[in-house]
Amino acid sequence: MTHESLGRSPPFARFEQAEAEQLHIKRRQKWLFGLAFVLACLLSAYVGEMDIPEFVDGLPAFFNYFRDTLPEIGLTTFSQDVAEWYRGWGKWLKGLCMTGANIPSPVSSELITQQGLSPSWFQRIIHFSALISFLGFTLYSLYELDFFNLPMIWQGLTKLFDTLQFMLPPAAHGRTMDFIWAVLETLAMAFLGTLLATIASLVFGFLGAKNVIAQPLFHFCIRRVMVFCGEWML
């Protein structure tokens, strides 16, 4: 049986027709989805007040922000500038030493055990007093931060429920359009923000993958940049 005769047989023709129909539906769905996506992008750009010229005009301000946070260090006045930058470093160092002095060091207990004191007794006292002082400091901190001020906490909780009560019969008070616009703006921000982020991430994902660029220092740096952008600045 040749291909021609197969094509003419009724079941095969029916199958081919059904397949063509399905492909047509699939292609149409793809186009519809693409159109809806582009429309959503345009609508979000409109609602989100995306203004590219304004963005380009204002871009220097973005870099100026980071430049202004850096100290000014000139070559001729290097030492004075560094001294200005680390103003009061002596006090910091003293404070650091005082913090360190309070930590019970294991060296001193070893020294005393060598001098003949019963090691188990001494260590037991050290551990017990450390535990007690830790617990005491915790309780003192909680007290100092008004954690045991139960009336205040109860008052705050009731205020929380008051806020919930305000929401309960949802009412726009004649500002329905404002609220709808705000909701649309939120959606547009989320949609466009995530879309732009995904496009940029395609590039950065490859740059940050260890098996694409096998350069440990570069890998480390770009991972830190990612963490900086994504988490520290959040």
Added chain:
Amino acid sequence: MIWALIWINVVWLGPFAGILAIALSNTGEISMLFAEAIENVDRGPIQGVRAAGANLMQTICSLL
């Protein structure tokens, strides 16, 4: 949040600053995820596509 504070110096207070702030912070997180996914990709299909004669760009596009 801090990105938003920086971006409102660039574009004035409004939704566009929000878009840029969300984009930048999400770029960090999503590229972390993408990088992990690319690092843990299976080598087998790559070798297969390369053996069939695909160039670098075709390999990336077919396996993405």
